[in-house]
Amino acid sequence: MIVLKNINKTYQMGNVKVQALRNVSVTINPGEFVAIMGPSGSGKSTLLHVIGFLDRPDSGSYLLDKKDITELTDDELAILRNRLAGFVFQQFHLLPRISAVENAQLPLIYAGKRHLKEQAHEKIRDVGLTQRESHRPNEMSGGEQQRVAIARSLVNEPFIILADEPTGNLDTKSEEEIIGLLKDLNKQGKTIVMVTHEQEIAAHAKRIIRMRDGEIIADERKKGATKKTVAKQPLHLNTILTEARQSPARAAFIDHFRQAIHSIVSHKMRSFLSMVGILIGIASVIAMLALGQGAKESISKQLASLGSNLLMLRPGSSHIHGVALEAGAVTRFTLQDADAIAKLTDTLSRVSPSVSGRGQLVHGNKNWNSQVLGTGINYAPMHASVPTIGRFFNEEEVRRRDKIAVLGTTVVRELFDDANPIGATVKINRINFKVIGVLPEKGSSGWRDQDDLVIIPITTAMYRLLGKQYVDSIDAEVRDPLLTDEAQEDISALIRKRHRQDNEKEDTFTIRNMADIQEAFQSTTRTMTWLLGSIAAISLLVGGIGIMNIMLVSVSERTKEIGLRKAIGAKKKDILAQFLIEAALMTMSGGIVGILGGIGAALLLALLAGWATKISAFSIILATSFSLIVGIGFGLWPARQAARLNPIEALRYE
16 A cells, blocks of 8 residues: 655746645555556656655655555665656657667666566567567657556566556557556556546546645545455565565666676667777887887896896096096096906806907908907806807917907808808908807897907907007906995005005096996886886876766766666666776777787888887786776766766656
């Protein structure tokens, strides 16, 4: 039994308050067929919405099965709308993108009873649409659409059917069919409350309630209509609410996923434009991170080719307060200096002096100008230059000043093409040298080709080829990176002592720390990677804003659909989940294509521009995760907006 006592409801229309219901009290017994009549603005639809749990009264009590439902939460009212009430609207409110039987199934989804979908087919048969159940609403007449709406209202076997002007948009024949259906349902024991403004339609009801200005002015029963009628289906409100609280029915994820697919496919261009923003962002992130990672590895390889844990001793003019001292105020290093440094075995493991110059190389009818480096036997292991073919010279060959050479791959290519150079004779500045090895390929470093190099013994270079009395530099390898500072101080003290330099003056030589150079390069690479990644992330952010904008438009366009879903039992969580899945689905779709685009862009950069790139699993995981976060983050607000919509306001939205 439904009992309303002193119900009041006021709406705010701009600056004007409209009292739709004024102290309305009415009782509706199970199994009744009630028609509510009155002119427009009389409050009849508002009363129907209050009876059907779609709207809350401002004051008064609503007793259902002796329980006051005005105290229930929004989700509990949604359960009642789903389990106890079936709505038939004047505008039908069918979803256009799905078939008739799928429209009839909607209340089952929100009741958690999708597995009982055969009930939807049964109700479609009951309303005479067996041959039309696979058709979409836009392929059906108005009468057929209203039949689908009635089937939808019956699928959960509701306690009461609420019809708001069910024949208002129908022709005479369809009108008679719908009224006949409602009468048959009433005979089967269904409680029916119908709003109409037509006397001939109300005449089919057993009881007519007339309203004006928000008040009931008449309550008439037909002769022969008993005050109490027994309904076939008993009402167990407490049982329903208890079951719902213990196991709240929500639509399954797969149902939300299907609805999201329908929405995306039905608005192809809009969805595509939304995905493009994410696509560009993801592709940019992957391509930029690949470029940064490639540059980092390229620099690491170049630094590795120079050696690790190295201290490089170079002569240089002394500077005091930025002003260079007189010309010639530099330290000249000798082989004896290198031997003295090599004795600092507590901190150093290897030492290698070097001299360099240019040399004209000739072999057969080919010649090539290259850099000539004279060095010691420790150069190869210190600078990752152990020959890949042949060997490096030994200490005895250095002592004898042998005319032997180890060639870089560029020199080999220019002088020997594909032939094996080992054992061949090469003229360097008209002096014959025997080739004993080929250096590993290292590539170019900025403007310098590291493979355009000839290495010979330092004694040979100084006394037979270049005519130098001093060495150009001394490289020292530190035993442990932790000893670098100590080793640097030891070398400085030794050189100052050997060359009788005043400790109070600035050194006329420099010691460069390879670790510092590596750190500088790596810091620059990290900065570049973060900069490129940040620029790409901005693209993702813009794409996310595009998703949010589209979703807000979607909420606006689908307001009536949201209202319908809430009217048939969808909770806030159901609406929120559906819109979030839709946003995430668009984002992930754009993200997948973006990953492929980013990989393609990185490969093109490597192929066309010759830049070093490396695509890492981390960048793909990062871009994918970020795209999902963007989709959920920017889809959350529109989804919350949709979930918060009032079902009545949503259904009335124009």
